[in-house]
Amino acid sequence: MARGYFITFEGLDGxxxxxxxxxxxxxxxxxxxxxxxxxxxGSTELGDRLRAVLLDSRSETALGPLNPMAEMALMxxxxxxxxxxxxxxxxxxxxxxxxxxxxxxxEAYQGGGRRLGSELVLQLHRAICNNLQPDLTxxxxxxxxxxxxxxxxxxxxNVQKDGTDENRFxxxxxxxxxxxxxxxxxxxxxxxxxxLVLGEAESESxxxxxxxxxxxxxxERVPTxxxx
Ligand code: TYD
Numbered sequence: 738m739a740r741g742y743f744i745t746f747e748g749l750d751g752x753x754x755x756x757x758x759x760x761x762x763x764x765x766x767x768x769x770x771x772x773x774x775x776x777x778x779g780s781t782e783l784g785d786r787l788r789a790v791l792l793d794s795r796s797e798t799a800l801g802p803l804n805p806m807a808e809m810a811l812m813x814x815x816x817x818x819x820x821x822x823x824x825x826x827x828x829x830x831x832x833x834x835x836x837x838x839x840x841x842x843x844e845a846y847q848g849g850g851r852r853l854g855s856e857l858v859l860q861l862h863r864a865i866c867n868n869l870q871p872d873l874t875x876x877x878x879x880x881x882x883x884x885x886x887x888x889x890x891x892x893x894x895n896v897q898k899d900g901t902d903e904n905r906f907x908x909x910x911x912x913x914x915x916x917x918x919x920x921x922x923x924x925x926x927x928x929x930x931x932x933l934v935l936g937e938a939e940s941e942s943x944x945x946x947x948x949x950x951x952x953x954x955x956x957e958r959v960p961t962x963x964x965x
Contacts, residue, residue, distance in 0.1 A: 741771075741828040742959055743869075745839040747932075748877035749917060750907055751887030753944065757877065758837050760948045761955065765833055773827040776837035778815040781822045787815045794905045805851040809858070812843050813865045820866055833959075839871060841924050841932070846906065849920025850913045873958050874932045875951055876925055881918045883937075885911060933958075 744761075746754040758774065765772045779788040790796050790803075791811055797803065816839070827834050840862045848858040862868060879887075888907050925932045933954050935947060 752877040
């Protein structure tokens with residue numbers, strides 16, 4: 738059985754990547770592919786518990802401030818479990834795996850945002866994740882201003898809806914997001930073969946237009962897809 742294909746989606750909070758991942762999954766399934774989707778943190782039993790600790794701002798009230806190294810270690814614990822339980826078995830079965838965030842997120846958020854540095858993230862990825870690399874990464878990178886406005890709007894809606902912040906990260910100051918944005922740009926510049934960027938102009942067009950662009954990119958990169 739031929740090994741499957743591993744695609745990750747990356748971007749700042751509010752970049753629209755989750756919607757695009759879902760649409761791509763539907764399209765691929767409609768063309769007869771076996772598709773497995775997951776998100777990080779989360780998607781395994783352990784991951785869902787870690788996600789609650791990592792994202793719900795109420796956990797800071799209960800646990801106290803989360804140390805940046807502890808935060809990064811939990812991101813990797815989540816990832817190791819997801820690779821073992823979901824990603825590797827699916828790839829071995831020949832499935833297309835679509836993952837909402839992967840180690841680029843840790844490099845951007847913990848490496849850049851929390852200033853822990855890229856090298857440490859890459860070392861941990863080698864040690865903990867056997868250096869598993871996506872075959873393709875779609876990076877949605879609208880301007881910083883657009884991303885911030887979308888993320889803040891979304892968080893506001895959630896606070897109004899159920900009185901909770903769904904995401905501690907969305908309360909961080911703008912400089913934190915600026916560092917993440919820079920780090921994503923640096924990753925894309927370093928690995929242009931793997932990371933396809935939908936930059937300011939592209940990712941700010943309509944959801945349908947972005948969807949079509951992503952389909953075209955994926956079809957180009959995975960030649961067997963075009964023949965189905
Ligand atoms: P999520 O609600 O999935 O955000 P989004 O829909 O924008 O992807 O929350 C994931 C959050 O966790 C997001 O703010 C980024 C952060 N994160 C890290 O800081 N490091 C990581 O390694 C990962 C996977 C996520």
